[in-house]
Amino acid sequence: MPDSNVKEVLERFPNTWIDRDNFAMFEGFLEKRMLINRCQDCQKYFQPPWPSCPNCWSENVEPTEVSGNGVVHTFVILHTGALVGVEGVDYMKGYPLLVVELEEQEGLRVTGPMVNCANEDIRIGMPVRLNWIERQGHPVPAFQPA
Ligand SMILES: [Zn+2]
Structure with missing residues (x-):
């Protein structure tokens, strides 16, 4: 490097x-x-x-x-988090954090927030794809419905 x-x-x-x-x-x-x-x-x-x-x-x-394509393995809607606010994160509305199982391999899982989807529409097993968001001056991997 x-x-x-x-x-x-x-x-x-x-x-x-x-x-x-x-x-x-x-x-x-x-x-x-x-x-x-x-x-x-x-x-x-x-x-x-x-x-x-x-x-x-x-x-x-x-x-x-990896592709970043996968399915929602599980998720949580966070209503509390770090005491110091994080840009783009609103715990009052509920911050959706996913565990995504990637298509490359059974059991290969990564975490990331859900974007472009209402919290109440998130389901275990729903197909998602990678969608990068910008936070604190750098890209962060997020997911959205496929
Ligand atoms: Zn090996």
């Missing part, structure tokens, strides 16, 4: 824990690409981005772009 990218990622995500293991994921966010570590030996994706494969213990893992 070039030093210039390290500097940019750290500057664009000032309140986020960035380390060697998750750096590529956040670097991908800046390009609106969802990168998930994939084992090059057994081909399994896994999340969060550990440096070795939890399936076969190989350290031959590569951040790999």
Whole structure:
């Protein structure tokens, strides 16, 4: 990873824990690409981005772009959250946070907010696709109905 990218990622995500293991994921966010570590030996994706494969213990893992297509595995409507307000988040209206199972692999799940959908219309099993939103000066992965 070039030093210039390290500097940019750290500057664009000032309140986020960035380390060697998750750096590529956040670097991908800046390009609106969802990168998930994939084992090059057994081909399994896994999340969060550990440096070795939890399936076969190989350290031959590569951040790999996924489609962002999936289905709602479960969700919560948050009515309370961080004491410090977050731009674009209104807990009074209820903030919809999803766990999405990605189409790439059974059990491969990521979290993100739902956009372009009324809270009361969200259903477990509904197809969704990736839709990047901008927050605090950087892209954040979100989902919307497919
Ligand atoms: Zn593996």
